[in-house]
Amino acid sequence: MKTSIFTLCLLMVSVAAHASPWPSVQHPPDALVEVIGEQIRLNGIPMHMARIRSGSAPVDMLDHYREALGKPVAHAQVAGTHVLSQRRGDHFITVSINATEDGQSEALLSIVDMPAARQAADRPLGFRLPAGSELLSDLESVDGQISARQLVLENAHTLRTNLEQLSRSLADRGLTPDGPPLAEDDTAIVQGFHGPIGEARLVLVRHDGSTRAVLTLRIRRS
Template identity: 45%
Template sequence: MPTFVAVLTLMVPLWALAAWPQLDVPAGARVASVGEKIRLHGAPMRIQRVLVAQRPDAVARHYRAALGPRYATAQLQDRLVLSQGRDDYFITVSIRPLGPKLTEALVSIADAREARQAVGRPLGFNLPAASVVLSDIEADDAGKRSRQLVVGNAHAITTNIDVFTRELAARGMHADGPPLRRSAAEHVQFYKGEHREAQLIVMRRDGQTQTVLTMIETQ
């Protein structure tokens, strides 16, 4: 079974464009950096994971001051979300407690202009009929290219497996051993090719199927 590296979360791009807005981090914060470039649905993003040895309300005060007077607030079950449109960018700060004196702030900045231009772009991947792309994340991390697709539809698990297996075969990846898990509600399969690997997770619930496909290619 191939070792799968989770490279599609908590990523901080390192390429720099002067026009991108920046938010100062709280004093004493630790910034976790994974990845170099991220695209969400074809639009570039920057994401920072900031860990602070402070209470969430203190971290929220810091980011409210950093955003200035005009921002939106949403209180979710486990986190506070602050958001703001600034020029051609959209900033989101998600703040949640991790422990009694440890808070995580996930800061994402999206290029809204390129996001508009990316609308309707070809996916480059054949999907089962009437599928909906719920998420499409691409990352480039020091010679390792990754892509994660999350797709929903009403087709059976077997239909989704057949379509995605065929698409992976066209990219030189084939099943690496038997499925890791297989039932009427879930199917997990690893695939492998030369300098590339993939994990396919297909889940069925309440008449709907959701597929999560993660592909990694090394140079």
């Protein structure tokens, strides 16, 4: 499975919901902590995600989390982003820190349950894709009664073939087209879907002989 840089970052900022308790990490006193979804899975890996914003400089936030994590802790820098990582038993903690455009600092915090990640490797997708498709990303989240999922895939089929085949997969879930495409030309199609259980949007883009599809579903949980 091909993985983008953004996907790799998300993998590094995942918090797994597993049987063993999650390690805790102390945040800076002035920090604003935002939990991103109650439950999230990326490529089948269960996780929570948190964004932390602080008015302090990135180097100060780096010093804070280095001290909060304690030793041993690994530190790497990729462009303007500092990444701290630490293993605690079956868990892997990652803090990714960078400066924001308004001069503040932002961190993405994760705690990954490594046994759960290994178990997710061979999970069934549970969704029919067009033949020959390569799944680039599979992101799921739960917020209250709404379950959201985004699939990103690529194949050699035409825009119309992808639309027809993915429409059939959505029909299996009770979702039908809202009407004609919201947008359509030789290079892209955008189609909305709805049904008793929720809604979906499919974005198809054709470039250099291949089609990339981004399918986003929002389903009401019973």
